[in-house]
Amino acid sequence: MEKSDSTLTVHDFPGRRSAAFTVERPTSIPQLDGGWPWHAGQTGVSHTIDASIIDRAAPDLERMACLLEAAGDFRILRRLNPSWIGTAPCRSAPFGIFLDVETTGLDPSNDTVIELAMLPFDYTMDGKILTVGEPFVRLRNPGLPIPAAVTALTGITDEMVVDASIDPEEVMSFVEAASIITAHNAKFDRPFCENLWPVFASKPWGCSYREIAWADEGFEGAKLCHLAAGHGFFFDGHRAADDCRAGVEILARKLPRSGQTGLAALLESARRPRFRVRATKAPYVLRSLLKSKGYRWNDGDDGHARAWFIDVEVANLEAEFSFLRREVYGRDDIHIDAQKITAWDRYSERC
Incomplete structure (x- = not known):
């Protein structure tokens, strides 16, 4: 040099x-x-x-x-600057909400929300984001001390939330006209939101973490920060509003291999029903076989049966039944539990 x-x-x-x-x-x-x-x-x-x-x-x-x-x-990473997306609402288009929560912990039955952020966006049915609106960002007093680990991660302190609350009517007004709620790991966010604000139980949900084939598109990881880096930008994470802005930016961009937008891929997935197949009373010695086929274990704490389960597309349902009857149960006359799941209840504790 x-x-x-x-x-x-x-x-x-x-x-x-x-x-x-x-x-x-x-x-x-x-x-x-x-x-x-x-x-x-x-x-x-x-x-x-x-x-x-x-x-x-x-x-x-x-x-x-x-x-x-x-x-x-x-490789250059630029700070996120989503100002290229317009901010005027498009009244003729459906609108979605990208949502993120910060919480006191990981268990929706024992922990609760301390921050709710929602970012509305107008979109076309084929997955193009047209405009992004003003965000909804509110803190909430959880009624108990915020764990030190949560404060270290988010920067939210007890002093910041001492007089903070979130008006349920304000949440209802913001959400009720939305066509879809999206989140990055909706399996985490949806139960927390439904516990506090019933309007979220009446909406279809999509997940930008699970419903886009990031690995097939060449991404090394599906965490929000990894996806941002793969798209050439970085952002200030660990606060709900920042994560929402990054999430909408990622959904607006085209995927490197398929060429469709992230939102288009998510919508295609969210629109497809699936069946949750439960291998109830499967022999213990076959657990490795089930794991190798993509089954996960449910311990029954959510009110559903203790069983290995997998979510399959409608076209693959009969093949899954045949596998269980042949390789797991060894009989053709056994009834196999299969629950239809759509975006209206996917990621909720109802399935």
């Missing part, structure tokens, strides 16, 4: 391409410490630069980021 007052020339490391490129020093970025704000061969070097300087330098910084991306040896 060579540097001067006006240019920075970067050469590839030995063994890589022999090309080199030169970056002109952006005139809007002042020199620091008598030179560039970076130094050859050093890592972890940081400087404090006035925000107004960064604002003036933004076009130059973006050109530099594009240049690094073009080199092929760098």
Whole structure:
């Protein structure tokens, strides 16, 4: 690496391409410490630069980021800026809500909500997001001390919620006209919401975590932060409103392999009914076989039978019955429990 007052020339490391490129020093970025704000061969070097300087330098910084991306040896993450989506409601289109909650713990029977965030969006039936509206963000006093681990994760303290409450009528007004509720891990969010606000039990739900084939699209993980990085951006996580904004942005973007938007994939999945097949009283010695076929164990705490279960598409239902009768029960006349599940009750404690 060579540097001067006006240019920075970067050469590839030995063994890589022999090309080199030169970056002109952006005139809007002042020199620091008598030179560039970076130094050859050093890592972890940081400087404090006035925000107004960064604002003036933004076009130059973006050109530099594009240049690094073009080199092929760098991946650039940009801070989430969803302002490209319009904010005026489209009255002729259906609208959905991306929802996230922060809670005192993981068990909806013992824990409760301390923050509710909802972000409304208008969309077309084929999954294009048209506009995004103003968010609904409220804190709530859970009636007990917030665990230290939750405060460390979310930044929400007892002092912040001491006088906070969420008006059920306000939630009803915000949600009642929505066509679908979406969440990233709806299996977690839906039971908490239904415990406090009955309107959520009357809505179809979709899950951006489970109902999009992220691995098939080339993503290394399905956590919201991993998906954001895969789409080239980052965001301030662990507060409900930030997660909602990131979730809508991810749903609005096209998937890299199928070419459809994330929302289109989610809607296709949410519209399809499935059957929850329960292998009740399956022999204990066959648990490994069932696990290898994708079955999961339900311990009965949710009021349903203690059994191995799997969710299957309608087209695969008879094949699943045949597998159980042949490989698990060894008889053809046995009744197999199969519950039809749609978006109206999927991810709830009713199934």
